[in-house]
Amino acid sequence: MTLRLSELHPGQTGHVLRLDTEGSLRQRLLDLGLVPGTAIEQIMHSPIGDPICYRVRGAMIALRQQDARNIQITI
């Protein structure tokens, strides 16, 4: 099933399908290893709901929902 990254629940893991984003964010996400097929797990929300923290290849990264919406994943 295809989802947006922002739709993952805490503790749920998905695999990167496609990055629908351009420019500097795309570069940084790729440099971090978010290439197609990579596992990504939702860890937690910030106290006010946004941003959200994910675990990718052992690293913890925080993304705003508006940016996570542009990452397509499969579960």
Place this chain on the structure above:
Amino acid sequence: MNESSNVADKLLNDVRLLRQKLGSDLHDRLAGALYHRAAQVSAVGVHVTGRPAVDWDLGADKILTSRWLGFPIMIFALMAILWLTIQGANVPSGLLADFFFWLEGHLETGMKAIGSPWWLTGFLVNGVYRGLAWVISVMLPPMAIFFPIFTFLEDIGYLPRVSFNLDRLFRWCGANGKQSLTMGMGFGCNAAGVTSCRIIDSPRERLIAILTNNFMLCNGRWPTIILLATVFVAASFNPAWSGIVATATVVAVTLIGVAVTFAMSKFLSSTVLKGEPSHFFLELPPYRKPNLLRIFHRSLIDRTIYVLGRACVTAAPAGAVIWLLGNINAGDQSLMAYAISWLNPIGQFLGMDGVILLAYIVAIPANEIIVPTMIMAYMAGTRMTELDDMGELATLFHNNGWTFTTAICMMLFSLLHYPCATTTWTIYRETGSVKWTIWSNLMPLILAVVVCASVAQLSRWLN
């Protein structure tokens, strides 16, 4: 010359042609290949023998960024740092001041002995030296406490969690969550805060953080706020409560500064610095054991000594100007007295007086010397002075027409006014723009004038 530029042109042309041939997804394919290869290597070389039973990092994160505890822990940590800094700096500041003024006496005697005229001794010892001594004794101890604690929190990995917790509020202002770190740094020193804005990638959001850092009370201003809170606000309450009232007043002024930062960030991002909020991308590094040597080096050498050095460069001429103002007479009055009577109407309009305003003008290089300059002016002295006894100080201020409103207006002016010379210079160096440097001074000044004039007017109506 021509030949080399021809070679460069040819090279650039080749690159362009190659890029077209390779397609626009070159970076994607590169990253994909690199990670594919890295995965192959680690599959052969790295053996993972099960995860640890308890994930301490995740546990700590669930508490430090939890809905109920995330914010209380941050506020508690901030208050604890400020309390430690203020309390801890008292004794060493006093000792340093005693030492410097003991040395001043000897310098004066020594200068006399080698036959230096009174004006040269006065200018160098009571002016330049005294200004420097004041800035070092007021500024060094709190910075030597604040920066190590701040660097400690940075080193163990707590600060990125603060950005994570607060980003939503900054997004609302069109700014970046990392601004919370530059604000925290600003509590130590605004110049250091402005430099730390380099961590923000987007130029627009970095500029917002730089222009609003002034609203974070720095170590040069804490003593003034604490003094006024103790002498004027707390003194009007039952002595049993005075400690709590003074602390609450200082925290209230700090929080007003935070609120102003949010409001001005919102204002800037919806007017002169309009633009889409950029992406927020933050790595939450694993927590790690603090490395004391690294903390010591970063906080004391890179931050404290660096900031202090620059403050001294600007404080020395300020000491000289203050001495000249107090010691050059035109007619039967000192230049200082003339300046004060000229500034007095403006000061009154802002709920303060000419002395306070003059102190703020000559103290542009460093906020540390504001109170000593004011005491010198009120006592019509010829050198900067400090009164150890709070009661004496209160009497001196009351005799010069101070009211509760005067204290409130001065606290607000101190919080808002304009960045010190060191910070202004840092803003110029960081932005490389004269326009933004002027803006960074004008915006807070206009705000300070509007707020103080309004408070003064309000209090006149109420009375």
